[in-house]
Amino acid sequence: MPEYTKEQFWKLYEKLPEELKDAIFSEETANDIGDICERNRVEDEKASEVAKYTGRVLLGVLLPDEFQKTLEKEVGLEKEVAKKVAQEISRFVFFPVKESLASLYKVEAAPPTRPSIEAAPPKEKPAEEVEKKPDIYREPVE
16 A cells, blocks of 8 residues: 655645545544444554544545455454454444545446347257257167
8 A cells, every 4th residue: 555645645635525524533433433443352553553544545545445455454453353344434434424435436336238149158959959869879779
Protein backbone atom coordinates (compact mmCIF):
# COMPACT_ATOMS: atom_id res chain seq x y z
CA MET A 1 0.00 0.00 0.00
CA PRO A 2 1.48 3.36 -0.97
CA GLU A 3 2.36 5.78 1.80
CA TYR A 4 0.97 9.30 1.76
CA THR A 5 2.26 12.45 3.39
CA LYS A 6 0.13 14.53 5.74
CA GLU A 7 -0.12 17.19 3.04
CA GLN A 8 -1.44 14.65 0.54
CA PHE A 9 -4.03 13.44 3.05
CA TRP A 10 -5.17 17.00 3.73
CA LYS A 11 -5.54 17.69 -0.01
CA LEU A 12 -7.66 14.55 -0.33
CA TYR A 13 -9.66 15.51 2.76
CA GLU A 14 -10.44 18.99 1.41
CA LYS A 15 -12.03 17.48 -1.72
CA LEU A 16 -14.31 15.11 0.21
CA PRO A 17 -18.08 15.55 0.58
CA GLU A 18 -19.08 17.00 3.98
CA GLU A 19 -20.64 13.72 5.05
CA LEU A 20 -17.30 11.90 4.73
CA LYS A 21 -15.37 14.72 6.40
CA ASP A 22 -17.74 14.46 9.36
CA ALA A 23 -17.42 10.67 9.47
CA ILE A 24 -13.61 10.79 9.54
CA PHE A 25 -13.40 12.96 12.66
CA SER A 26 -16.67 11.83 14.22
CA GLU A 27 -16.63 10.72 17.84
CA GLU A 28 -19.30 8.18 16.89
CA THR A 29 -17.00 6.65 14.25
CA ALA A 30 -14.17 6.41 16.77
CA ASN A 31 -16.46 4.81 19.34
CA ASP A 32 -17.81 2.33 16.77
CA ILE A 33 -14.30 1.28 15.74
CA GLY A 34 -13.27 0.95 19.40
CA ASP A 35 -16.33 -1.12 20.28
CA ILE A 36 -15.89 -3.36 17.23
CA CYS A 37 -12.23 -3.99 18.05
CA GLU A 38 -13.07 -4.68 21.70
CA ARG A 39 -15.85 -7.13 20.79
CA ASN A 40 -13.50 -8.98 18.45
CA ARG A 41 -10.61 -8.94 20.94
CA VAL A 42 -8.32 -6.82 18.77
CA GLU A 43 -5.38 -5.49 20.78
CA ASP A 44 -5.06 -1.72 21.32
CA GLU A 45 -2.07 -1.28 19.00
CA LYS A 46 -3.87 -3.15 16.23
CA ALA A 47 -7.10 -1.24 16.92
CA SER A 48 -5.34 2.02 16.03
CA GLU A 49 -4.22 0.40 12.77
CA VAL A 50 -7.82 -0.66 12.08
CA ALA A 51 -8.86 2.97 12.61
CA LYS A 52 -6.09 4.13 10.27
CA TYR A 53 -7.25 1.90 7.42
CA THR A 54 -10.89 2.74 8.07
CA GLY A 55 -9.91 6.38 7.58
CA ARG A 56 -8.16 5.50 4.34
CA VAL A 57 -11.36 3.98 2.99
CA LEU A 58 -13.24 7.13 3.97
CA LEU A 59 -10.55 9.28 2.30
CA GLY A 60 -10.80 7.32 -0.93
CA VAL A 61 -7.32 5.75 -1.00
CA LEU A 62 -8.34 2.20 -0.04
CA LEU A 63 -11.17 0.41 -1.82
CA PRO A 64 -13.85 -0.91 0.55
CA ASP A 65 -13.51 -4.30 -1.20
CA GLU A 66 -9.84 -4.42 -0.21
CA PHE A 67 -10.47 -3.48 3.44
CA GLN A 68 -10.63 -7.03 4.85
CA LYS A 69 -7.51 -8.16 2.99
CA THR A 70 -5.68 -5.08 4.23
CA LEU A 71 -6.68 -5.87 7.82
CA GLU A 72 -5.22 -9.34 7.39
CA LYS A 73 -2.04 -8.31 5.60
CA GLU A 74 -1.14 -4.91 7.07
CA VAL A 75 -2.63 -5.16 10.57
CA GLY A 76 -1.96 -8.87 11.01
CA LEU A 77 -5.46 -9.95 12.00
CA GLU A 78 -6.47 -13.57 11.53
CA LYS A 79 -8.76 -14.16 8.56
CA GLU A 80 -11.92 -14.77 10.62
CA VAL A 81 -11.28 -11.80 12.92
CA ALA A 82 -10.52 -9.55 9.95
CA LYS A 83 -13.73 -10.71 8.27
CA LYS A 84 -15.86 -9.95 11.34
CA VAL A 85 -14.20 -6.58 11.94
CA ALA A 86 -14.56 -5.60 8.27
CA GLN A 87 -18.23 -6.62 8.22
CA GLU A 88 -19.03 -4.65 11.35
CA ILE A 89 -17.13 -1.56 10.21
CA SER A 90 -18.91 -1.79 6.86
CA ARG A 91 -22.23 -1.91 8.69
CA PHE A 92 -21.65 0.78 11.32
CA VAL A 93 -19.16 3.15 9.64
CA PHE A 94 -19.33 2.75 5.87
CA PHE A 95 -23.04 1.99 5.39
CA PRO A 96 -24.31 5.30 6.84
CA VAL A 97 -22.18 7.16 4.27
CA LYS A 98 -22.55 4.67 1.42
CA GLU A 99 -23.87 7.25 -1.07
CA SER A 100 -20.88 9.51 -0.54
CA LEU A 101 -18.49 6.55 -0.71
CA ALA A 102 -20.10 5.34 -3.92
CA SER A 103 -19.71 8.76 -5.53
CA LEU A 104 -16.13 8.98 -4.24
CA TYR A 105 -15.17 5.65 -5.77
CA LYS A 106 -17.56 6.08 -8.71
CA VAL A 107 -18.60 2.47 -8.41
CA GLU A 108 -20.83 1.55 -11.30
CA ALA A 109 -22.37 -1.80 -11.93
CA ALA A 110 -21.49 -3.10 -15.36
CA PRO A 111 -24.47 -4.22 -17.38
CA PRO A 112 -24.77 -7.98 -17.47
CA THR A 113 -23.40 -9.53 -20.61
CA ARG A 114 -25.38 -12.09 -22.52
CA PRO A 115 -23.54 -15.15 -23.73
CA SER A 116 -23.33 -15.49 -27.46
CA ILE A 117 -25.65 -18.10 -28.89
CA GLU A 118 -22.82 -19.32 -31.10
CA ALA A 119 -20.59 -19.83 -28.08
CA ALA A 120 -23.02 -22.26 -26.47
CA PRO A 121 -21.80 -25.87 -26.54
CA PRO A 122 -23.78 -28.19 -28.80
CA LYS A 123 -26.55 -30.03 -27.02
CA GLU A 124 -26.39 -33.77 -26.86
CA LYS A 125 -29.37 -35.71 -28.08
CA PRO A 126 -31.40 -37.46 -25.42
CA ALA A 127 -30.83 -41.21 -25.21
CA GLU A 128 -34.17 -41.96 -26.90
CA GLU A 129 -33.29 -39.90 -29.99
CA VAL A 130 -29.90 -41.54 -30.55
CA GLU A 131 -30.13 -43.84 -33.53
CA LYS A 132 -29.90 -47.52 -32.72
CA LYS A 133 -27.11 -48.96 -34.81
CA PRO A 134 -25.79 -52.47 -34.55
CA ASP A 135 -22.66 -52.66 -32.44
CA ILE A 136 -20.00 -54.01 -34.76
CA TYR A 137 -17.60 -54.71 -31.93
CA ARG A 138 -19.85 -57.17 -30.14
CA GLU A 139 -20.13 -60.76 -31.06
CA PRO A 140 -23.58 -61.99 -31.70
CA VAL A 141 -25.17 -63.86 -28.84
CA GLU A 142 -26.96 -67.07 -29.82
